[in-house]
Amino acid sequence: MRSPAELTQAFRQTGLKVTPQRQLLFRLLHGNTSHPSADVLFALASEAMPGISLRTVYQTLNDLATMGELQSIDFGTGSARFDPNVTDHQHAVCNECGAVHDVHVSRAPKMSGLEGFDIHDAHIVYRGICADCAS
């Protein structure tokens, strides 16, 4: 995801308005590696801007996802997680605390057993216990 300043330009160029609510979310998401849910972002946003609506948080997240500025990922944890890192990477999910960490694999694994399937992308989810929870 680009910086709040760059997003401001991008939004205006697309005919979208730059509101205080959106600027706040730009700031909360930029460089955020915690893979927050809409709930969590709503809680964070509410601290800085009491009265902001959960609906608005969803709206802005969807706008950003549509623009390709962030990805929405479903790890089966009940709610979608949002990731401003749209570069190619994988995830490790802790079974204990639910934390999601970025990881990388050296090379995309080849699959076998299926002919004629045109692969667009492959996503790997590692599940286990994170360093914090192991102690």
Add this chain to the structure above:
Amino acid sequence: MRSPAELTQAFRQTGLKVTPQRQLLFRLLHGNTSHPSADVLFALASEAMPGISLRTVYQTLNDLATMGELQSIDFGTGSARFDPNVTDHQHAVCNECGAVHDVHVSRAPKMSGLEGFDIHDAHIVYRGICADCAS
């Protein structure tokens, strides 16, 4: 997942009863490689047994999952998919028709960028267009 006959034994040994509804689901699931949702199973079950409840389908699926006879997988398609194949394998999901196919990878990919994470298992989801939809 074991055969309907074996499951009948296993259920009774666990103190669970073997009802006609459960026997039907045993049959519908055994050797099923289509990764059906609860909805789809309910539709199939309703053909053979009109009046069966969706609640009962969920109940039985949860029982089987708890016993380790099948796995519940969330591909982010809106509803959970159920897989009676509990051996180590991966999946390819068609972006067009939503079909889920079993695939295999030669070797589990190593991840890097995270210290002290104890990996229990890794799941890979390939997304793209299946052979049927390509034509």
Add this chain to the structure above:
DNA sequence: ACGCAATTCGCATCAATTGCTAATTAGCAA
């Protein structure tokens, strides 16, 4: 055949997300 714990199934409930819309506001142009 009996007794009782397990099961079924309809309905209420829940959680995450989206639909709808009246009131508000950003941003452009005069």
Add this chain to the structure above:
DNA sequence: TTGCTAATTAGCAATTGATGCGAATTGCGT
């Protein structure tokens, strides 16, 4: 700076997949 107008906000209703509940039913060990 002011005014116009389309975009946005925010509250609430609705939706969807799934679970909680409980009265009526039924499997199954004795």
